[in-house]
Amino acid sequence: MSEEHLWWQKGVVYQIYPRSFADSNGDGVGDLPGITGKLEYVASLGVDAVWLSPIFPSPMADFGYDVSDYMDIHPMFGTLEDFDSLVEKAHSLGLKVLLDYVPNHTSDEHEWFVESRSSRDNPKREWYIWRDAAPDGGFPNNWLSEFGGAAWAWDEATGQYYYRAYHEKQPDLNWRNPEVREAMMDVLRFWMNRGVDGFRVDAVNHLVEDESFRDDPPNPEWREGDAPYLSRIPVHTSNLPETHAEVAGMRRTLDAHGEAHGGERLLIGEVYLSGDELMAYYGEANAGFHMPTNMELVRAAWDARKISAYIESYEAALPEGAWPNWVVGNHDNGRIASRVGVGQARVAAMLLLTLRGTPTIYYGDEIGMTDGDIPPELERDPVAKSSPGFGRDPERTPMQWSEGENGGFSTAEPWLPVPDGNFATVESQEKDSRSMLALYRNLLALRRSEDALSVGSYAPFEVRDDLLAFVREHGGRRFLVALNFGDGSVDLGTPFGGRIVLSTHLDREGEDVSGSVSLRANEGIVVEAGG
Ligand code: NOJ
Numbered sequence: 220m221s222e223e224h225l226w227w228q229k230g231v232v233y234q235i236y237p238r239s240f241a242d243s244n245g246d247g248v249g250d251l252p253g254i255t256g257k258l259e260y261v262a263s264l265g266v267d268a269v270w271l272s273p274i275f276p277s278p279m280a281d282f283g284y285d286v287s288d289y290m291d292i293h294p295m296f297g298t299l300e301d302f303d304s305l306v307e308k309a310h311s312l313g314l315k316v317l318l319d320y321v322p323n324h325t326s327d328e329h330e331w332f333v334e335s336r337s338s339r340d341n342p343k344r345e346w347y348i349w350r351d352a353a354p355d356g357g358f359p360n361n362w363l364s365e366f367g368g369a370a371w372a373w374d375e376a377t378g379q380y381y382y383r384a385y386h387e388k389q390p391d392l393n394w395r396n397p398e399v400r401e402a403m404m405d406v407l408r409f410w411m412n413r414g415v416d417g418f419r420v421d422a423v424n425h426l427v428e429d430e431s432f433r434d435d436p437p438n439p440e441w442r443e444g445d446a447p448y449l450s451r452i453p454v455h456t457s458n459l460p461e462t463h464a465e466v467a468g469m470r471r472t473l474d475a476h477g478e479a480h481g482g483e484r485l486l487i488g489e490v491y492l493s494g495d496e497l498m499a500y501y502g503e504a505n506a507g508f509h510m511p512t513n514m515e516l517v518r519a520a521w522d523a524r525k526i527s528a529y530i531e532s533y534e535a536a537l538p539e540g541a542w543p544n545w546v547v548g549n550h551d552n553g554r555i556a557s558r559v560g561v562g563q564a565r566v567a568a569m570l571l572l573t574l575r576g577t578p579t580i581y582y583g584d585e586i587g588m589t590d591g592d593i594p595p596e597l598e599r600d601p602v603a604k605s606s607p608g609f610g611r612d613p614e615r616t617p618m619q620w621s622e623g624e625n626g627g628f629s630t631a632e633p634w635l636p637v638p639d640g641n642f643a644t645v646e647s648q649e650k651d652s653r654s655m656l657a658l659y660r661n662l663l664a665l666r667r668s669e670d671a672l673s674v675g676s677y678a679p680f681e682v683r684d685d686l687l688a689f690v691r692e693h694g695g696r697r698f699l700v701a702l703n704f705g706d707g708s709v710d711l712g713t714p715f716g717g718r719i720v721l722s723t724h725l726d727r728e729g730e731d732v733s734g735s736v737s738l739r740a741n742e743g744i745v746v747e748a749g750g
Contacts, residue, residue: 230267232579242629251297265663268315280388285326289406306414315416323422324389348382361434367605384425417485429455466507501541510544523687523704543576557590562741565723569743572662573700575677586643587655591616621646653725671696697748703738711736717746
């Protein structure tokens with residue numbers, strides 16, 4: 220890697236779930252003008268880009284991941300003009316805008332699918348994946364849906380099944396068909412022409428399926444209580460080798476646009492894999508995703524040794540020139556403050572924002588939002604119904620702006636409830652110089668001012684019990700990051716001389732350290748070498 224780094228390599232991404240960020244028109248659901256009105260807040264955090272989960276027309280069977288028109292805005296979110304204003308405002312604040320791109324499936328209400336299902340000889344029939352029933356009338360094979368049950372949905376009118384990796388209202392596109400590929404490249408061009416700086420590509424592992432439709436083998440490790448989808452090993456439905464050519468095609472479309480219009484466009488891929496399988500998504504000669512998401516901190520046991528070992532194996536596995544990235548939360552997984560506790564969420568924030576590579580922050584994590592408590596009658600996520608216990612509503616609750624009505628999110632009853640009583644809010648944390656919000660702002664400011672923390676080298680320093688310590692270095696600047704993963708105190712055994720520039724408790728800055736340093740329960744510190 221040269222000394223020159225691109226904006227997204229030094230930058231930090233902030234994910235917004237548009238339904239839940241800010242409601243400007245009082246219908247209980249967030250919208251684009253709502254987001255635009257909060258961009259000053261987002262910029263004040265010190266992040267560099269916003270990624271918006273889907274904002275396109277959609278029947279909302281999967282809350283926007285079922286797109287019925289890729290080139291418009293859902294009226295509930297606003298208009299194309301609202302979108303242009305959002306982009307303009309973001310750019311004026313120095314924020315890039317990334318969109319969710321959902322290539323694996325459309326909504327069943329997309330006109331392509333409406334045509335495809337209209338007859339067996341419709342020209343768009345082969346845009347989706349249609350199969351005859353098995354001789355006994357059953358499913359064509361044993362493929363399962365991520366959302367539970369068989370991955371095949373019956374179409375009465377034309378007497379065939381269509382394949383859907385997710386909801387039955389999300390039929391899979393057939394990426395083996397060049398017409399599909401070209402139509403989907405047009406989608407990327409459409410948004411880039413409107414000023415979009417990049418994309419997060421949804422569900423890319425499902426893009427291509429086995430051409431001969433072989434059964435997936437059973438998973439011997441599956442146990443009662445695990446998600447039903449995991450009962451098969453999806454060797455014929457997920458992560459097929461052909462996928463990489465499709466990703467490279469998306470990247471070529473972005474690069475061509477970047478060359479013609481100035482400025483590289485960023486391609487991030489949603490990938491829940493590890494090791495070589497994950498690294499393959501950087502593509503041959505890094506011509507695939509700029510960053511396939513590194514999801515380990517979303518699912519890892521919160522254990523200093525295990526996480527340290529993972530960081531080292533991830534760093535070691537990165538292909539030459541490939542850029543790392545880190546995620547601790549998103550709209551599909553329980554919030555970090557609920558997974559590890561509010562105290563450890565501070566340690567997680569320091570880890571996320573001091574590791575080498577590009578971090579993504581999930582909205583609300585910067586104030587320590589926890590998973591919402593959603594009573595069954597208020598559950599909205601289809602997964603909550605098809606795979607009980609695995610619903611994703613808890614991590615999608617409205618942003619908690621203030622103690623006012625509905626957390627300051629909306630004047631109407633929000634689509635998902637905000638907590639009652641005492642809860643974290645931006646308003647209260649703005650007034651508290653030791654709040655989680657203050658910690659995020661301090662971490663982001665430090666990271667921005669010290670290249671060592673974003674692009675510098677990573678070297679493990681000491682790992683023992685609940686202690687994880689590593690050193691970041693760049694251009695002669697050297698920092699120790701020491702994190703206590705436990706709720707008792709822990710001492711750093713290896714001497715490191717310097718001055719504390721940040722503690723997760725926000726009360727130790729300026730303290731000189733040499734020899735042993737003690738970390739309090741749930742404390743992380745950043746120490747500048749030399750002092
Ligand atoms: C991954 C998205 O993040 C998730 O929310 C969605 O349900 C599936 N892909 C299907 O699009």
